[in-house]
Amino acid sequence: MPALPLNGPLFDHWRTTPDAESAFAVLNPATGEVITSLRKADAEEVDAAVAKATAAFETWGRTTPAERSAALLALADGLEAAGEDFARLESANVGKPLAQAREEIAYDADVLRFMAGAVRVPHAMATGEYLPGRTSLVRRDPLGVVGLITPWNYPLMEALWKLAPALAAGNTVVIKPATVTPLSTVLFTQMAQEVLPEGVLNLVVGDRTAGQVMVDHPDIRLVSLTGDGATGKKVAASAAATLKRVHLELGGKGPAVVFADAQLETAATELAQTAFLNAGQDCSQPCRVIVEDSAYEAFTAAYLKTVAGLACGAPDDEDSHFGPVISQRHLESVEGFVERARAAGATVLAGGRRIDRPGFFHEPTVLTDVRQDDEIIQSEVFGPVVTIQRAADDEEILAMANGVEYGLAASVWTSDVDRALRFTRDLAFGTVWLNQHLVVANEMPFGGFGQSGYGKELSAHAIDEYSQVKHIMLKAAHG
Structure with a gap:
């Protein structure tokens, strides 16, 4: 080179x-x-x-x-x-x-x-x-x-x-x-x-x-x-x-809310690919996935399948989906979040550790069995770490999505027009995407609410x- x-x-x-x-x-x-x-x-x-x-x-x-x-x-x-x-x-x-x-x-x-x-x-x-x-x-x-x-x-x-x-x-x-x-x-x-x-x-x-x-x-x-x-x-x-x-x-702590009537395979694939771009170092990444209870198992299986195919590697490797985090200090910060979440009862469905190679690489990590008031939900990790939560109905999903101090970006995945209109209105975030995530147009404003x-x-x-x-x-x- x-x-x-x-x-x-x-x-x-x-x-x-x-x-x-x-x-x-x-x-x-x-x-x-x-x-x-x-x-x-x-x-x-x-x-x-x-x-x-x-x-x-x-x-x-x-x-x-x-x-x-x-x-x-x-x-x-x-x-x-x-x-x-x-x-x-x-x-x-x-x-x-x-x-x-x-x-x-x-x-x-x-x-x-x-x-x-x-x-x-x-x-x-x-x-x-x-x-x-x-x-x-x-x-x-x-x-x-x-x-x-x-x-x-x-x-x-x-x-x-x-x-x-x-x-x-x-x-x-x-x-x-x-x-x-x-x-x-x-x-x-x-x-x-x-x-x-x-x-x-x-x-x-x-x-x-x-x-x-x-x-x-x-x-x-x-x-x-x-x-x-x-x-x-x-x-x-x-x-x-x-x-x-x-x-x-x-900062941001972006929720992606997925309903049972969504195209689950598409949602899982696009959300997984988006979440780990730039090693998850993006304030708008869909790092909190909240899934309607009846779709949780199917969605999670499809999500993990996509994550398993995401290569974390060298920047000049054409197969790399994402590379390292920015520094040794930040790698240790990401590791700390994961270990504290694990100690608090989270289940690690994928990844969970740094990669043993030169540089500052961390596995794509997916956590579940987390509570709404856990640090991993409330604080920005800014790394290749995603949580998946389950919720019973629209009201619980909306409360969980809005239940953080941040308000930068969110997405809604549904085929129900009425639900789409309600959630894009009621989600307290500066950008809300429907059936997509992390798509930016220069013609449209970008910025957050709250913290x-x-x-x-x-x-x-x-x-x-x-x-x-x-x-x-x-x-x-x-x-």
């Missing part, structure tokens, strides 16, 4: 020797080997990035939608042209199968293209005379400098979910990727700096210390974070000191998230 694309001015800027005081190692989770060593930004570098973004906003904030659209389209073209480099980098750094990484990069380009189109079709209240002799109009203006803090499970995709609408709205950006998976964001920023004016997009490589400086910075007008709930609460609390806006996409955060990614609504609305009223000289 060709060498990974780790060259260029931005990589040179952040690369350092392993023994440097600020160094951290970026690993390949499939092998545990070091890909490269980068250094963490200090507070002064974050301040400098914000200053550059502030200066650039004076010009970028006044560009037309057409100009910003053209820039986003150029970024999409550049991403596609270098798609194989990005896919190999994402696969190596996250451990996901190369084929899936290629699909992600193609999708990422479409995110940019959608936002390039959406910004040219603004929506607002109609200009008109709402009071006698006065004309009102509404502007949608950029905020200024926004700070983006992105996660490690889908590094480039999640970055572009934020970056594309932020730039489309006319903001300038300081972005900080997760320290374990910064490489695709470094490569994209390096490419983008050849397209965007200086200072419009600024990269900060660093840990929570750099993130905290961003959250506290008085010149950053909004912080958008994708991460865990505890971090989200800290960000929201810190941001209150400067009254900056906060956009949070946090899953607030604010929307994707769709034209995302541009509004990075905008502020101004009402202008004009008084006629002569009534």
